[in-house]
Amino acid sequence: MITLRNVTLRRGAKVVLEGANVVLNPGEKAGLVGRNGAGKSSLFSLMAGRLHADAGDFEMPPTWRLGEVAQAMPETEQPATDFVLDGDLPLVEAREALAAAEASNDGHAIGEAHVKLEEAGAFDARSRAQALLLGLGFNLQQLDAPVNSFSGGWRMRLQLARALMCPADLLLLDEPTNHLDLDALVWLEGWLQRFKGTLLVISHDREFLDAITGVTLHLEDAQLTRYGGNYTAFESMRAERLSQQASAYERQQDKIAQLQRFIDRFKAKATKAKQAQSRVKALDRMEKLAPVLTASDFSFQFREPVSLPNPMLSLRELHCGYPGEHGPITIVRNVNRTVLAGQRIGILGANGQGKSTLVKTIARELAPVAGTLTEGKGLSIGYFAQQEMDLLHAEDTPLSHMIRLAKVVSPQAREQELRDFLGQFRFGGEMAAQAVGTLSGGEKARLVLASLVWQRPNLLLLDEPTNHLDLTTREALSMALNEFEGTVMLVSHDRALLREVCDEFWLVSRGGVEPFDGDLDDYQRWLLEQAKEAAKALKDAAAAKVAAETAAAGESPVNRKEERKAAAAQRQKLNEQAKPIKSELKKVETRLAKASEERDAALASLGAADLSPQQRADVGRRLKALEEEIEELEMKWLELGEQLEQLAG
Template sequence: MITLKNVTLRRGAKVLLERSSVTLNPGEKVGLVGRNGAGKSSLFGLFNGSLHEDGGDYSIPGHWRMAQVAQDMPETTQSATDFVIEGDSVLLAAQQEVAAAEASDDGMRMAHAYMELHDAGAHDAEARAQALVLGLGFKVSELSQPVNSFSGGWRMRLQLARALMCPSDLLLLDEPTNHLDLDALVWLEAWLKRYTGTLIVISHDREFLDAITNVTLHIDNARLVRYGGNYSTFEDMRAEQMLLQQAAVAKQADKIAHLKKFIDRFKAKASKAKQAQSRVKALERMEKIAPVLADAEFNFEFQEPANLPNPMLAMVDVAAGYPPAADAPAGAPPTVIVRNINRSVHAGQRIGILGANGQGKSTLVKTIARTLAPVSGEITEGKGLNIGYFAQQELDVLRPEDTPMEHMIRLAKDTIAAGKSGWVAGREQDLRGFLGTFNFSGDMVKQPVGTMSGGEKARLVLCMIVWQRPNLLLLDEPTNHLDLSTREALSVALNEFEGTVMLVSHDRALLRAVCDEFWLVTRGGIEPFDGDLDDYQRFLLNEAKRARDAA
């Protein structure tokens, strides 16, 4: 077992843990949670031996084998399959022993070495590695491609596969879902449920934690507190504890009342559709943990739209895709990803856009957002349509050398020039105050964006979207860099937003809480999905099985 007894842990002058004690038993699956900066990654450093306690006693069984995802971006011409196979340290050691035994010409040593090689699973190593790679969303045709041919996000998936390939008694996973689509996420959950060792995971995905963990370890005020149960159980228990603290409840009363008022209003008008009922349950959960939400260090709201065109937009015989590449021969046709789109978007709709990896979700959103022109067909926009677009690559669009204040000043000038009906704050002090509502206070407004964390950049993008006062929100994976409390703040803000929301996300808790209808992008087209997210997970697993059977 892993034991911490009166452990103190510091990073520089900051005390992250002070005289904390906890025991983790073999085979437990532990979710490690806490606010950003609380010390989660530093505690991982203690577990993996890269950091040492500053006081107290820490122990871990000496014979335990440990696996974790390497954080460096791999640079190699190895094939994806071979790169993952190398993650099996036991197999690698056995192969090296065979080579040494053969070189020694010692028959007995060679016999033992070959037996160890067999026991290490050399006969099925390639099949095991390829099952991991395919499970994480790669195509069969990509198994032999060099690692260097993949983008950064896909290379990090290979690092994850490599960690899963390694036989281990302790598996440490720090934000393993960041680069995954929902289909790969569902597969990873199923794999981790079968994992027999001790798992410790840091994640900001509530449903992922709920699915795989049975213990929650909370870092709070430099203390480690162990809760039996998954993340939702932890939230319930923490909410009950907070309700007992009457001073805190009095402070939060207005925020709790506001949240409950909205939930009551939505429940009164919710349809009997399966998706809407799923959303009611998600909101009832928010009501139950209202003290926890109200205690969050960050919250915000979208302003009431200046107008609500209805319909917002209409798509007639639209094909979405990409123009020919610059180096394509003259007359080359465009690449069509999704075709025959005939759908309208109305005021107040809450649409979740579902689809397996590569089916065209982002292409559809980019086309609606005007980033891509339709390949064919027509999109008619309602008068006064004002789109707030959060792209998957939105953080890359921020200028790293500019400050949050410079971003806001430029946005204000662009808004005035375009004649949009957003907030037009003429004074720098107004912009400073607005940035402050998104936790950009003091010197942070003059800090270069390039030096900020992914979560801080995501908050700045949200701040810029809110400032524009949109009536249609197009959000493509908005939670990738957000911690749990900021995800909750986004969920509450989206629920209170009076405009229309179209959302692509692998965060099922957000989809459940926000969306009451779903569009499924599949096999080159779009169709309504009549089930809820549990039905969709079953659909994804069936599609994956169908693809494997066809391969």
């Protein structure tokens, strides 16, 4: 159990936590949400032991093993799989113990080290590490490539795989989806849903949080509040809480005004002086409620385009790629598409398939390798690069950046006009003169958005625009894109943004670009089918390899036939023994799914504004009963699963 009791935490002069009281139970999966700069990463540092509370008590079981993603970029020639394996600390410790025992020729210690290796899963550790890498988007050829050969985003995926490799009691993940594409994100969701330890994740991806969390910790104005439920349930409960707080504040203000009127009216009258004095004391004793002061919502709009050419783009036999040492390297071939005014196109596809290459070619960042790309008359492109610094200069300030941009786009702009404009994007006062290189990722992204708005484009090319954006800014971007009169082409792993903005999809896959006939749910099902096909191909390849090795060893076909018959008979026997266990397991799974649905419905009902205290108490008791039943069902499910595993063994 993790406990924060009256914890106060400061970073320099800023108080990021004040009087925090929160409990996280073992096995709970919690989302930590709040605006950028609220102090979420500081809370992670407190839990990881890098910071200590300035007041109060923070408690975590001393035997718990912590897993988290290292933020430093690894610089090593170590193969990718070995790098990930080193994240399994029990395995590393067991290997070190074996090496020490063998060096001292201590037979007893060698035996104990082998037991530790078995407990750490040494015999399948390499395959587990490679499964993590494949799930996060690496291909077979990259499994043993040197870490230094990967770009920054891929090295962060390696750090994520290394953190997941550790059998942690507490897993801390800070924006784990920022460098993932949609298929890797879906895989990560499934992995975290199966994770048995306690999870605390910082994320601004609404659907990701809804899929994996059952608790939400909200950090705002140095106050940490726990809500039971995922992000959607949190939004509902917080809205009700703010409404109740506002009502209580208004009632108290009315009471204060009433007391003050009595005091002002009668304090000078001798006959009423005593009563007036009692009202003064009552006023002094009254615990003042704070008004509901939430940070103002961020919003912006794209300016109306000067013109809307139609069609905007015509791609004919277009080949996209990069210049190479021995000639261009083609990534995407034979693209034949037309982009019309007003279209909202989501571009889907796994990492490395060529989404960004296609977008960069349209954005004129890369020259076409072959074919034609015809632009409509008056086309004005607004491009948001996946790496914001591709469009910014570290030594610039937001103001100097806008001044240089305005010389090209709007020569009449005055400095004060630019300052006012930057203020709309939260670059007011001293922030307008702060070096871009010192800005946070979210601030750089807002500056790029400001640049796009100033340019008045009629075609927006957005390559992962939500990386580093908090939920409020993501919602503002979604609203602005829906009101935008031009055309949008969007690459994003944020499914909420894709659902809200796009009405058609292109799929970049296997070196081509084709329309995808379906929605995001269909795409996720398609990804699962692709993963199954890939797994089957790997299995078939492994079987073929074993067959070839057997044939090379000269093993008799007759012996193999007899072995297959014996194995079939054994499987039949095991199937008969497993039938009743599987039947009971199915019943447990059915009831577990139903109980989970009832729990989610009960959690959602807590957000209803018209619940009476008695009804709320009844729901609470029902929730407790459901949680206990779910825990019992999960234990039963594990027991039955172990029985099946023993039979299989």
